[in-house]
Amino acid sequence: MKFIRIAGLYIFIGSVLLFIATLFMGNYTLSQTSIEKTFDGKDAKVTETFIAVAKENGVLDKTYNDQFSFINDVKGLFDKHNEKITQAVAEEKGITSTQTKKIINDATQGGSVSYTKDVLEKNLAEAEVTSLDKATNWMYSPKKTYDSAEAFQKDLKTKISEINKNKAKDFLLYDNKYARFNITERAATGIIADNKALFLFLTFGLGIIGSLMFIISRLFLKPIPGIKNNGIYLNNATNRGWVGIVVFGFLVSFYVLLYFHPYIISNWTNILDPVKSIFIENGSASQWFLYGILYTVSMTVMGIRMFIKYRHNQYQVVRTASVLFFQIIFAFLLVEILPLFDLPGVDLKNAWPLDYNFLTDWNVKNYLDSGHLGKFMFFWGFILSIVVVPLLVYIYGKRWYCSWVCGCGGLAETLGDPYRQLSDKRLIAWKIERWLLYPILIFAIVMTVVVGYNTYNIVVTPELANDHTFLGINAYAINEWYGFFIGSIFAGVIGTGFYPLLGNRTWCRFGCPLAAYMGLIQRFKSKFRITTNGGQCISCGNCSTYCEQGIDVRAYAQKGQNIVRASCVGCGVCSAVCPRGVLKLENGNDDGATRHEVPEVILGNDMDLFEMLEESKK
Ligand code: SF4
Ligand code: SF4
Incomplete structure (x- = not known):
């Protein structure tokens, strides 16, 4: 049994090392096929223009050995694509460069600038006159005077470019982390792209087998039930020793790459394409699918460890089964399956304010555009946060959510169990806890009010949804700030990445606004x-x-x-x-x-x- 345990450990470590090594394997080629796959669903004009731009810049069919040099060359193509397609759209249905020249000529005759609506009517069709009049009537003479023809030209060209860009907006591409990830993932060629199933087995498969060999063998090595935490402060993995620091480094790096540079880990999502294909034919895994799989697999494997470790304790066994049920069914399977029926792929147990995007316009529209069931799911979100959460906290305490249902709590209670003794017990930690947790709850409430007001305007009174601000706060900006600092940095990078250093409930204790909300009820009325x-x-x-x-x-x-x-x-x-x-x-x-x-x-x-x-x- 000892041999099986040690062999399991080596198999697990080998699979993790191979998993990391896959990031440096294979090549990247921006071919016509990979571009077509990337922009599948967009207008054919987009694909054609991007292929042309890639060709003009010598990137089409060029092979790169790593994702960094690939993206270095590809990222510049987005702007060039936008320029080219805007020009093409302008020629077709916008204000052309020839028309622009004529307007400038007519408005600058005699050395001075005389720009009027008549000049527009002379050179443009009715629709173009209307749009340019709306954008530039403040420039008309004599209301506005220009010292030089150059200053006038600059203003006019800027406005015409804005109008043309607006006409081409459905064909524009944006250089952001999602676009980079999509194009890199589809451009992958070579050993990983050709052997996805094999690498799936060698990384995820062997990782699961190895860790189960390590965990289950303990059942036979220490057959008497009971919690055995002996030597926990002497073990490098659980006492902030070097193993803990290595795990910390891996977790933090993973979260940083996942949230901010997903294109770097596109090989990991490629490996999971065969699993994604179970849900969608020839499916392509996204970084969130990768996260969902890693999360669920880690919880399941470490959940088995919990069953063994606490097998004499009914409360722990049932509680662990409960968090696994909610993770596998609600947080993973339903999120994948619901979109197959044209329903929003949301985690139905994720309650506001933990679900900080609940009232964003895109989320609400997603619900409302999904028929009666979609509307019911939206209604359920309110009922969950306003009625179910407080009622169950009153009856059972916040444990019903934090320790029985929640995904963050579930990961903390399974993957994080070896680190629970690292939580800080000092008075200062308690003070920091209160000074962080409740202000974050207030931040979440303010953000939700601003975002909710904006969404209400967009959905119900679109004519009022012009500047997207409420109480002087921009709805998109505050949502983005909250998402970056609280949703990504605190909940992900610190909340989970710091398990081996700060313990397993750093997020739940110091950052989760839902825990703060439930905690207040538990403290005073439960x-x-x-x-x-x-x-x-x-x-x-x-x-x-x-x-x-x-x-x-x-x-x-x-x-x-x-x-x-x-x-x-x-x-x-x-x-x-x-x-x-x-x-x-x-x-x-x-x-x-x-x-x-x-x-x-x-x-x-x-x-x-x-x-x-x-x-x-x-
Ligand atoms: S200190 Fe805590 S664990 Fe020890 S006997 Fe008292 S209540 Fe039990
Ligand atoms: S959070 Fe602490 S006090 Fe509460 S049940 Fe868990 S170990 Fe006990």
């Missing part, structure tokens, strides 16, 4: 509490050590006081690791003050020794 049989406590400190939320559980146990804390996610591990059965997660009566009461005397020690001595003398 039936949930952890009761303590203080007289039995031996002050070993196991509970505080393994509390992932950094709560000093022992301090409560020593006083025999109920644990009623906004931050408690009800994971139940404090109770599971207690050798004396002191702690119990309960849903009792919401009896107000008594829920928070601090007993004067520790339960079980309710005796006066001097009094007893006197008694015995009698």
Whole structure:
């Protein structure tokens, strides 16, 4: 068994190294076929123009050895494509360069500038007159005077270029991270692109097999059930040692590449094309599909580890099964399957404000354009956040979501379980927690109000949706800032990347606005509490050590006081690791003050020794 365990470890490490190495394998060629695949669904004019631009710039059919030099040459093509297609559209249905010259000639005769609507009517058709009149009537003489013909020409050409660009807007391409990713992924050639299924097995397949060999063999090596955290502070992987730092480096790099430079990891998505093809014929995996698969696989494999480690504890077994169910069915499968029925591919358990895009215009339109079921899903989003979440927190505490349903909580409780002891228990950490968590909740509320107002205007009163601002805040800007700092940096890069250094609930404890919202209800109006049989406590400190939320559980146990804390996610591990059965997660009566009461005397020690001595003398 020991051999199987060690072999499993080596197989897992080998598969991870190969997974990383695939980023440096294969070639990239921008062929006609790859361009057609990239812009599939767009007008044929777009593909034709891009092929022509790639040819003119010597990039078409040129082979690159890595994605960096490939994208370095390709990124400039987007602007050139836009210039070319704008010119072509202008010739066809815009204001041509010849017409522009004629207008300038007529308006600058005699050395001075005399620009009037008559000049436009003389040179343009009625539709063009209307659009140019609207854009340039402020330039008409004598309202506006120009010192030089050059200044006039500059203003006019800028406005004509804007009009032409607007006419060509359906054919324009934008150089952003998604465009770079799409074009790089389709341009991949060579060993990875030709052997996707093989690499799928060698990376994901062997990774799963290796880790399961490592995990399941422990069942036979340590056959007696019980939590064995022996040596956890002496292990380099779990005590912020070098293994932990390597894992931290890998996780942070992964999130940075995923969120900000996905084109670099296009080979990883290529490897997953055979899996994507299960859902869509000849499907091409996106970076979010890669993330979904990695997330679900990690949770499932580490969930099996949880089943083995906590197999004597019914609460932990059922809780782990629950988070796996919600991840696999709701967060992964339904998100893939719903779009096949023309429904929005959304995670139906993702509640606002964790789902910070809920009220964005594109999301709301997506719901409303998807028939009755789409509208119902939109309605469900409101019901979930406004009714279901508070009601269930009142009855069961926030554990019903954080430890039983949520994807972030699910990953923390499975992949993050080896790191739960690293949570900071100091007072300063508690202060930082409150100063971060609640302002983020306020930020989320303000952002939602601004974005919601903008969406309402766009959907219901489009004539009012001109500047997209409310209370002086631009809806798109605030949504982008929130997405960047909270959604990507905090929830992803720090929240998960820092597991091996800060513990597994950094995001849930310091950043999640939904946890803040539920925490307030749990603290002031809920039936949930952890009761303590203080007289039995031996002050070993196991509970505080393994509390992932950094709560000093022992301090409560020593006083025999109920644990009623906004931050408690009800994971139940404090109770599971207690050798004396002191702690119990309960849903009792919401009896107000008594829920928070601090007993004067520790339960079980309710005796006066001097009094007893006197008694015995009698
Ligand atoms: S107090 Fe116990 S149940 Fe609550 S978060 Fe900490 S370990 Fe989990
Ligand atoms: S683990 Fe149990 S016995 Fe140890 S300090 Fe906590 S409540 Fe007391």
